[in-house]
Amino acid sequence: MESTQDRIAVNLRKGILEYGVLALLSRREMYGLELVDELMKRELIAGEGSLYPLLARMRENGLVQPTLQSSPAGRPRRYYAVTSEGSAQLRSFATIWRELVPHVDALLKEPS
């Protein structure tokens, strides 16, 4: 059964995951497995099952674009790149995040 902690973490991640993906892709294009590894390293994702549906929605909204590129394995790889719309949304998120975080920190420090 999900603990309260799990539930809180899941809900927080739901809002942030999309921007985590955009931030990673804005550094360089990545293929699916790479994205999964990077997101799992940062504990933003529990499993691969969460990533691909999200990528489908982001692609639908014009935030990411899949491309096929040749890879060392021989089989062409499916890479994801951020679009200009995706970068713009990431910038907006960054602004809002920087405004929010200090407020939340302060709230948590206030004596009860």
Place this chain on the structure above:
Amino acid sequence: MNETTSPAAEQQYIRTLRNGLADLPRDRRDMFIADVQAHIDETTDGGIALESALASLGSPKQLAERAHREISLAVPSVAAGARAARILTAGAVAVGVMTAAVIAFFVPFTQAVDRVETGGSGDGVALVTIAQEHGPWIALLGLVPAALAAGSLWLPRRAGRIVLLALAVLMTAIIAAGLTLGSWFAPFTILLWACVLVPQAVSRGLDLSRARGWRVAIAVAAGAPAFLFLVRTSIAPNDAGLVLAIAAGCALLVAALVGIGARFGYFVLAASGALLMVASGSATGWFSLPLWWAGGLYLTLGIVAVVASRVRSDREAQQ
């Protein structure tokens, strides 16, 4: 590549996934499957067993559900199609239940051959309903079609659609076979056909607020029985005909509203259909079946118009 799990397992996974995405437009479905396939290929190329690759993706049913949910958020027509399916199926179940009640408790089914003394009404023949003849439990039999339609709501998408289609074909065959009681299921059956045909069209972008041709077709279908009735009444007028003539005139007005795309006209059409069905079901005599059918037609057309037209705020949110 590790051979511990056969490629058949992969095929099965993809097949289950594809079935769960049956409601999506084909291009979205294919793109998502391509993403997942690429992931599986990458993972197994990297030396990981197919088994663990599939396990880490989660069950194909859950994956399909998540994908459907996310894509619905971005593609309003998909969500609209799912909503249309729910509303139309619920309507079919309601009409099915009503039909079962009507044929069991209200439709005169057999005529008692012995003339029964009725208090001066001059009508010496007693008409009995099925329930009076066979007991009220017979109504449960009539509920079977409605129960099957309701059952489709609990099945996964594709299986539910297949059940509805099979039921629609079966009910159509029963009506075509000409059994008296079968014809009472006509409204239920046309609603079933609407369940089968309309949600997919809506998922793929059908929107009556923009598709004038379909709007006009629905308006004509709604207006035609009323128009024909008025023509017949003007040729052979009678007292009962006056009330119905006024009703038919209103029906033509509603049809006009539907034609121009006034959304409240769709609701009025559906409501008047339901009212007609209720009115005809409690009447006795030869005209009740045609009224029941007309009511069923109007109810179906009204519900279809409501679910197949997107409200302006929906469309604006898309931009």
